Structures are given as structure tokens and as C-alpha cells.
Amino acid sequence: MGQYMKLNKIMFVELFIYLLVICVNFSNCTGNPTSKSTDDGNIEVLSSTDSIPFRNMIGINGFDWEYTNGTAFNQQKFELIKTFTGFRQYLDWDRIEVREGFYRFSYDDIYRKNKQQGIVTLTCLQTIPRWFREKYYSDEYDRKKAYGSLRDYIMVPKGADKRDPASYVDFAKLGFQVAARYGKNANINPTLVKAVTWGDVPDVKIGLGTLEYIECGNEPNKDWSGPNAQQTPEEYAAQLSAFYDGHMGTLGEGVGVKSADPSMKVVMAGIASPDLKWVDRMITWCKENRAKDGSYTLCFDVINYHQYSSVRAGQYWGNNPDLSKNHGVAPELSSVGKAAIDFINLSREKADGIEVWVTECGFDVNERSIKRALPIGNKTTIDTQADWILRTALLYSRVGINRVFFYMLNDVSKNSQVQYNSSGLIEAGRRRPSADFLLQARNLIGDYFYSGTINNDPIVDVYSLEDEKIYVLTVPDQIGREEDYTLKLPGISEVRIHHPQQGSNEMMTESRAIGDDGLQLKVTETPVFVEVVR
Template identity: 70%
Template structure:
């Protein structure tokens, strides 16, 4: 066997980053080896090479203002964003349609720069706009608290049937306008374009070709904001059908993403509670309600969910016991099994659609229930980096097609609220977590996971043409060190 320089660099890479591989050598003679009693490893059958390059595992969540400084594109900020290969943009509906029927777009440069630099943009359209709240919920909307009042309500008029696609026509119109501008179809009737400049002059741009993916809402299964904010799978499928193609074209012209650009991919909203049965129920809704010429079609192109690797016990929302509530090394949690279950639904019931994880990550605040743990001589920041990279490796192993970490910057590093201190960068520099991902991208970004030959330590093989790289990881959270002989 011949080792490439990449293999040597990768071995050194893991020694430097403290992934607990302290030695790696080749021996042509097979050897028996104790696999270690402290952890049960899943069988190799659960691992699933899917032909996706490792670079797809290095996305991040964030906001458009993280690209700018006083509304101008900031190249220094963008240098940090270029660490990642995907950017999931939380985009409040208000920031496009501040006034009903008038769509203003300020993202042309951001999407173009991302495209030119190999960064896949996923636009996540979320949060009903203020005009919508005032129009449809006049007795409930508190104009003195414009940001928070009714913020998470489902995008339907008050009293509307949440199971009827027609109730979501406003969201369908929004999807059409975004897809018409940033999609790849340039043959759209200009009279259907409702975009305007900040001076309300017409702003007709069609088929810029800078977006391939668009997501409809965020966590529609949320149960912590009351019934007005929560949807069943069937209700969300109705919303998605309006957004996808105007419910098969029945809602009129200018409604639906696919109506504007059939090539744009609609990503279902990332669900907060990662249950494959949620997707299964959406599929069943489509079988009953999206039938044409005797055949049904789905109203999404990508399956999407959120999951944070963690240990939870007792009443963890109020005064949690931090000894049993914290982040967890990904291999020790259920995230691998959940990924396998979602892939199974995709393959058996959705024609093998891509499966994405668009939120995952770890906090660094020492009192957060999602914090990474300091281990031996590793700080919380070191472990955040360790577990972040291992999360990418795990999802590549399980056949997930794309991963986005939460998130680019902290909400507030001093807050112990979960997810508030999950940032991968800090100010003008990368945290170790972003550095780990950047180094991994440079070393194996173009390589594809092709199998696992050992479970403890994990020994993954990544391939590119005739070249192979071996990635070694000790799958625990004890700081255990291992030597491994490649046979």
C-alpha cells in the first residue's frame, strides 16, 4: 500500500487537533485487536456511502448582515464565511415584503459572491411580516412590540383552515417572487414581477441564477409558542404545497416556487423534533391531496431536520442539573440512529430524496445545557471543535447529504440559554471549531466517504479517484488515547 502526502498530513492533523489518535502505522500482517469495552459501536451496515463529498458537511447558519458593514459588503467578514461551503440564511419575510405586494431585494451581491466562491446558499424564509399580523390579527397584534408580537404564528389569516393550501397563498406568492429573481428561468412574464427599489421604482430582474435551494419556514412543529404557532405534518404539507407550485397550479398565476423556476429545489422546513414519522405523514398527505392524472407528487425536494447531540435528564428547562444535562459526543448520542431512520424513510417512501441536517452544534457557555464539556487538558472551546468535526464525519458516515451548523456568531456568549453561545467564529477570528472544519475542508473536502474498516477507533476511508485517505477518531468523551495499526 502506498501512502500519499495527504494521508501523512491527515495523521499529523489529528495528532495536532487532539482527536486522541497518538499513533498510526501500517502493518502488512493482520493483527487481533481489542476493540475496547467502554462503548457500543453501531454495525457497519448502518453506514451508507452516498457519493457526496465531505465538503457538503461544512455548512453554517447565519444572517445576511453578517456579510456587511454599514450596509456595504465587507470582504473581511466574507473571508471568515468562506471557511464554510454552505450558508443557511435566516431571512424574515418582512425583509423582502415589508409592504404587502411590494418586494424589495437586497441580496443580489451576497448570493452572487457565495456562488462565485463555491458556497451553497439556502434561503430559509420565516416569520410572518408585520403587515400580515396587522391585517389578519388586528385585535391581537401589539404594534408597540413589533418584533415579538405574534412573531411565530403560522402564516395563515386568523380563523383560516390550516389544512387548506389556499390559506397559504401569501407565502406562495413570496416563493414565486424569490424564485423568479434568483432562479434559472429567464422566460417569465415581466408583468408578474412585483419587485421594487427602495424608491418604489420597478426592479425587474429575472433568472439571475444564484439560488438553487429555498426553505419554507423554520421548525413548524414548534410546541413552545402555543397552538397558533404549531402545525401538524398535514397542515405544514398544505403550506408547502402552496409554496412549492401553487398547489399544483390551482392557486393562480404568480404563486409557487416551481411556477417561477421548475429547477429550484424546495427544502422542507427543518423540524425541531427529529421524528421521521413527521415526514411520513407529509408524504401520506401528498398521496391524498396532490394527485393529478392518477399520480401523486411530493411538495418538497429535500428532507430536512434539526438535531443537537446532547444528554437530557429531569427538569432541564428550569434550574437544570448540569451534571446530567450537557452536550454529548455525537457517536454516543442517538444522532446516528436518527440519521439512519430518516434515510430509510427517504429511500422507502420518497424516492431517495436528499436528507439534510440544517441545525446542529454545541455551546461554549459553561452553564448551558448544550455546552461542550472540558475534557482533561481540553477547554470547552477545544471540545466544541472536536465534536463539531466529529459530527460532520458521523453524518458523512450515515449518508446525510448536507449539514449546516448552528451558527456563525454567538447570540450572546454570556447567556446560559441553550444555543446562545454556539458560534463558530468570534469577532474577526475563527474559533477552533471553525479552524478544524477549515483544515478538514482543505485536506479531504473533495474526497467522498467510502466505508469504515474499524469501529473503535473509528477508521473511515475517503476516496478521490484512485487516492485514499484514512480518517481516525476515538468515539468517546473521556480523552482516551489510542494507537492504531493499519493492516
Template identity: 45%
Template sequence: MKKCHFRKLSFAAAFVTVTLFSNCNKAVITSPENTVDNSLLSDEPFKAYLGVNAFEWNFTSDANHGQIEESRFQTIKSFTGIRHYLDWQRIENKEGSFTYSPSHWGDWDYDQIYQRMKDAGKYVLLDLKGCPDWLLASYPIGKRDAENVPAPYGLDRAVPASYIKQARAAFQLAARYGSNKDVDKGLLLADPTVRWRDDPQNMPKAGLGLITYMECDNERDKWWKGPLAQQSAEEYAANLSAFYDGHKGTLGKGIGVKTADPNMIVVMGGLADPNPEFVRKMVQWCKTNRGMKANGQIDLCFDVINYHQYSNDGFQNYGNPTAGMAPELSDLGKVATLFKEFAKSVNGGIPVWVTETGFDVGEHTSQRALKIGDKSALVTQADWNLRTALLYARTGLTKCIFYMLENVDVNSWTQYTSSGFINPDYSKRPSADYILQTNRLMGDYHFSSTLNKDPLVDVYLLDGKKTYVLTIPDQVGRTKSYDLDLGQSKEAIIYTLAIGKDEMDHKTVSTKNGLLQIQVTETPVFVQPK
């Protein structure tokens, strides 16, 4: 999966008044750090930034695709949700023949997987992607690729009607797994064919209430796959317009997500090239081809802006990365700010998600986490992934989903093939330990403010309670002593991340007149006043 790195950008930095004591390598806040304005709280709790990309086979054993493997599911529950790569083929193996529970292409039970996720309090972003074999049969031999544009060969890709087949599948998924129980039952498609004795029969269902978010394909700007797979912004907007609501209902009954469930959130496919200009062109297409709503807003064909970006040194090397880079040192924050500012200009502001980001641990890939001092690449990966989540919370994006749960090949030289959070036996790597521990400590807290930049000192708030997160934004093993002003608090609890555990280590310490001196490293440390 090839990626592009957006050009380096310049932004004005926000300043915090600090007094530095360089002779003792300390920093002390002199501004009133204990005054938190609730109006500045992020709308999203920190757990919104702790999702992971996954597949159906991550839930089941290799021997029985229809049964959840409980040990695997326990590991998946370390995260707050998943982005599920769902190949279109798996639910529509033959044109017009839909199967879900079980699927007739792989025998997975999607009803069961999604129900278990809901019961566990975890979200699912359902990403319907790829082209089924029966659609690819319209392409000449030699031009058939599952990542082709999801329309029959030869159709005008600038016209929403060309994507009606994919939009019909989106309707069926939204009708079954969305919240609308009043869908016209005559439009529900489920193939009742029984393949062998004791094979469960697929039955039409509506309004199961298991899925809130649906994404239209993946990286439709994929220039590296050639013209049969790459869409322009305008072509993808036409695609999305069919997917969203059957191009405002003009494509007939049973077409589009919103036609089935007006409450379902439609997420545009994550961009491989993180450039808001692509989205700007999509918005302009919507204004021209879908018009304006009665409230004066553009009638968009998506509810969420979505892009992918991996932190590395590519922005310093003309888009050619050689290694991963600590998130605060790369252009991750600048690009996030650019998307955030653009999103504010669209219909009064719409959410921005990052649904792929992360680091490899393979020694040779251009996205590898570095060995730093006595830290292995696995530990650096854990540090940088968690710091990426903290960065996106700090910059005000709405959701972050990491790539991905398991490795493709830890020994590969190809980027993104060793970025998994788990080992082959589904035990957790340090990255998964850190995600689970941080979610348990402060998943419901909301980002409030940043008090200092080096070390970074972020404040999170929940019902008047505070958690401070302190990190050195570097990748050389640097440390710094810091005096944290906790006001009138006489004691505080210091939480430190612990590899191989489900909870952080912690200790209670006394302050000196409300000041807590703490040694900060490149691994985040957490402080809660008592």
C-alpha cells in the first residue's frame, strides 16, 4: 500500500508562558495552570483515539469461521473500536445474492461479530471495499483487480448511476445493521439457500442497531494502481453520492446508505495522499451537482472527512521516507491542523478522522520505529503510537484508528507489513498494552489544554477531575525534570505504563507546597492530583 507525504507546511505556534531553569534542566509553569475553561474541552473523550483496523478472521479460529475465539476477542477489546475491512465479495458473492450469517464467501458470521462488539461497548466502522468477482467479469482479462473503481467496465465514472451496484450493497448493509426498523421489508435481500445439512439459513433482517458508521471504499486516490483503480475527486464524489443516498434518491428504491438508515454516519474513504484539496474538490462537486439544503448548507454526500497519514521523515526527503519519526517531530500535527481548519469552513464544521496511522517494527522498512537507547523497536512503537493518539486529541481531530491489529510479515522490507499490535498467538505487544492501560485510566477524559511544549504537558478533564500527561517530544532518549504545579493538592498519584500488564503501575507521592517534581521521558507519564 503506497503512501504519499504531504508537503511541509508552516503554522503559527501557540505560546505558553514558562520560566526555564537551564542550569538544572527544569521547567516551571508560571501561568495559572489549574484554571481550566470547560468551554475549551474537546468534544471527544480520549478513547475516541484508540481504535484499530481489523478483519473478520481476527475474531475467529482458523478452523471455525462461524464462532468467536474468546481469547482473540479479549485482545480486540483492548481497543475502543475497529475499522472493519469488509470485502464486498463476502456479502454479495453472486450479484443480488446477499449472505451475512453465515457469509457464503468465507463462512463468517457478521451478525455475531457485530453483536459481540456492540455488547462489549465497542464501535465498528464498516468499510465496504473492493470489487466482487462478478463485477470484475465485466473487465477485459488482464485488467481485473479487486481494487478497481467499483463500477462495471466502460461506464462513465463521473456519473453517480455508474455506481448503483455498490450503492445497492451499501443499502442492504445499512438496512440490516443500522437503526431503522421501519425499512421496507420488500427491499431486503438475503439468500435463503442452504448449502449442506445443518447449514444456517440467511434470513432478511432490519434495524439490528449494530453499526453506526459506514465507509465508502478505501484510498480511492490510489494513483499507484493506475487509471483503472484511481478516481479523481469528482469521480469519487459521484461514487459517494450514489453510496450516500442514491444521489438524492434519484437512483430508485433500495439504493444508498441514508435511504435505509438516515441516522447512519457515512465516512468518506480514507485518502492515501493527505491533502485537503481533494476534499475541497469533492465539496465543490456536491455544491454543483447536489445543490444546497433549505438551511443554506451544501448538500454533502459524506458526513466525515477521512485521511491516512504515517509519521516518518518523508516530508524532509521529497516524499521518500527512510524511517518512522516521533509524531511531534514530523508533519503529522501540521497536516492535522490543515484538515481541521478546512473542515471548519464546510457547513459550519464537520468531523475529521484519521483511519490509518502507525509504525512498523521490522528492521528494514521505511516506516520502522527506531531502537532508542535500551528501548527495542517494539517499545518505541508503543511510545510513538500512544503519542500519536495524544497528538490527534491535542489538535482536535475526532477519531484516530491505527493500522493494524496483526502483522502481515514482521520480516518484510515493505512498509506497513509489521505495524501490528499483537503477536502471532494474539498476545499483546507493548503497543496494545499501552492502549489498554491508557483507556482504562483516562479513556473518558477530554483534552482541555496544553500547558508546556517541552516537555509536553497536556491537561485532561472529567467531571472536575484532572489528569496530566507529560512527555518529551523527541526520539533520542532525552529526559527532563519538571515541576508540575498541582495547586492545593498535597498528594498525587503518578501512573507509569507497564509492559505485559492490563493496568499501569502507580505510586502515591507528596507534593511540596503543591509542586510535584517529576522526571519526564519519551514515554508518557500520567499524574492525577489527590
């Protein structure tokens, strides 16, 4: 425990620095959401995000097999997934196109049940298939390591121009086939649909209407798999233009998502870090390469990035990282709020205000991971993960992000210290406290909208639904700090106070009468919810 007492002192210094650099100022306004980063690095939220319900902050990342036992849909697994309001599905290209030109779909039930349950599905198509590696990279492809060899390579034939949309036509055809089957447009020439069963019997289904969003790749700016796996913004924009609409219809029939369903939303790949200039360069590429009749169109409908709230310094890789300098950080004390506002403002200024999503964020629970949530006082990493996950959802709701997907449903391995391997919100078929807290917040304020912040420390957010109001109070710290706070509620005589609790679908609730002197509260680093009773 002494190790963590020392760590808390370090955290106090970091807290002071972060609060100087990233100080959050709020005003309780209404109307269209507006935010800005001020010249001194502060964040200012100028109005409510009254078009974004809190439920949009409760998405999760995962895989289709987490719905099934073998090929059979598993209702017990689905009950856990129903905790969340969005599911980002990592889907490898060759799990659909096993052989070139033969598209096999095993996701009809998953997408249909998600839609029926109100879960937004984001299908993230990624990695080049084995047939593609065999065809275009036969001299490099290691068949003894068939799964991993070259799988992260850019989706172009060897030697092709990565800045030419036509180089990505194979992947753009995949986008057309997925959109034709799961989109809303039933008026598609069936001869363009190449779906087959596992016995290669035609399996033509058109316009099922179960998928609204599709993502073109994952982390194209990654720098850890070599130059053949990394794209510049211009190269990725070329890929995205082919995938979006067959580069404005120039690549022929059956190419591009919009060619199958103009209403389906194409989400740009979540970039591995919040690099504003990277997206700005994509927009510039669209201006230069998607212009027609004096105007231009973007080749994406949603801006998308990844960011994990953490600090990194000194020795952070290998078996012996410096754990005092490399760890997760409470979201309010990191740069995630400023980055979110910067992307929202970029969208407003240069991208017609399209939605901004964060499709990966979260914290590990392994105590040697450099992305771990910190044990604080008598709280374990699992306990703190619950606090910080809920506070991350509240922060992104506060600043105006449109959707959030946490990483991820199940651990890769809880016992692994490798970053991201123990980020699961589900463990051994049960919700972790982090999933409990999200479910409870969804049940209480899922349909509510953030409408303002009336105090900075402790943070006091206001959520509204027509005439109903719920206040959410949190100490934005990571040292076990508590603060006494008086919530003034003129004309209100009764409230219900809700506390998140582990192992339950609902928060622990107590009713309390209040007088003219207001409601006296002990606020902690676990959010508390105060519901006004009228």
C-alpha cells in the first residue's frame, strides 16, 4: 500500500498541473451546442447539448462471436450486450469475402436483434483477407502464419498507387455488398448482389434495413506495424472516397456504400490518436479531389477518433515499465475534453457540423498495465475503472460528442499486463462494476440531455427531460477526495438521491426532504445523481 501512497502524491502534483492547463469553465445556457478552447488552454462549454441523449455515451466494442455459441445465437450473452446502446463490431474482411467475389453473411440475426433492442450497430470492416494476400503479395505472405501474416497491410495491390481511389476498388466492392444487404434501399439490381451461402448457393437479400452505420477500416494512421500498414491522410481519403460512393460513381457498378444505399452513414476509421491535422488534411483532399460543378463533397459522414485517458513518460514499454509515470488518468484531468472540443469545432468550421464520435476509450484493470485505472484508497483498479468509465461518459456528454464506444466487452486476458488486454467491462459472463454503473446511468438518465454545469469543483451537471431535472455531482480527482456541497433548489421540497452500486441493475435510492437552506451533500469521486421530485 505504501507504493500507492507515494503514487497518490505524484498524482496530486499532476492534478495541479492538469488543472492549470485544462481548466473547465461552464455556463448554464440553452440552445445549440457551442464549445471552444480558449487562448490559455481552458475549455469553455457555452451551451447545452440538447440534441444528444445521454444514452449515446454507452456504446461498446466487441466481436460477433460474443453473441453466439458456435453459429447459434446465445440469448444469455445478448442479455449482457443489452447493457449498452451501441455495438462497434470489429469485422475482418475475409469473414465475409472468404473467396474473391463470394460474399457470405452470418450477421442477419445479430443486426436484426440489435435494431429491435435499440442498439446501434457500427460495423468496422478491417484487415486484408487471405485471398488478397495470396493474389497480390504471394512473395511476402507466410502461409504458415496465415492469420497474422500481412493482415494489417493497406488494402491495395502490391505496387498500386495508394493515393488513387481506384487502387481500393476491391474493398469498395465489399462496402457495396454489405450496404446492399443490410441498408434500407430495396431498389437494387439483384444481379449486382453476390451473396452466397456456405454451400455457394445464391443468398440474395436486399434492403433488410438493419444497419445504419459502417466504418471504413481501423486506425489507418497506426505507426507500429511498419510503413506498409500506415497511410497518410491523403492515401486514406482516397480509400474512403472509393468506399464511400465509388469515388463519385467513377469506379463502375457495384462499388461503394452509397451506390447501394445513399442513406447509410459512412464513418471514417477511428484514428489511433486525436490528430486534428490528420482529419483536416482529409478534408483538404476532398476539396481538391471531390469537386464538381463548383462545390465539393466529403467522403465521410462522421468524424471518428480514439483516445485513452492516460499519461506516458520514461520507460513505458516492455516487461518493466515505470508504473509511477505510466497509467490511466481520471478523464477530467487529462486532455480528452480539450481534444473532443477541438474536433467538434473542426467539424463545425470545415465539415458542415457532421457528427463526431469517440469509438475507443477505456481503462485496463491489470495492476501492471500502463493504461490501468489506479487503485485509490480502498478501491481496487476494478472499482476505479467503474468510476472513470462513468465519468468519461459524463464528460463526453458534457462537451458534446455525439457517440461513445468503450473498449471493450470482454478482456483479451485479465492476467496480461499488455495495454488494452484487460479493458473489459464484462468478466466471466457477468458485468463488471463499470458495466453496472453504465447500465444504472442509462436506466436513470438515458433519455435525458445535458443542459448545463452550475459548479466546477465538485462538478455539478444538469440533465433535463422536458420539465424533469437530474443533477449529477462528481469530484473531478483521483486521490479519494470528498467535498461538502450545498445544492440550492428553490421551491423544491423533495429529491431522490441515487448512488451507483455494484451488482445491481438500478442505483441505490433514497428520498430526502429539503428546506430553504438547500440540500447538503457529501460529494465523492463516484458520481451521485439528485432527481428533483415535483
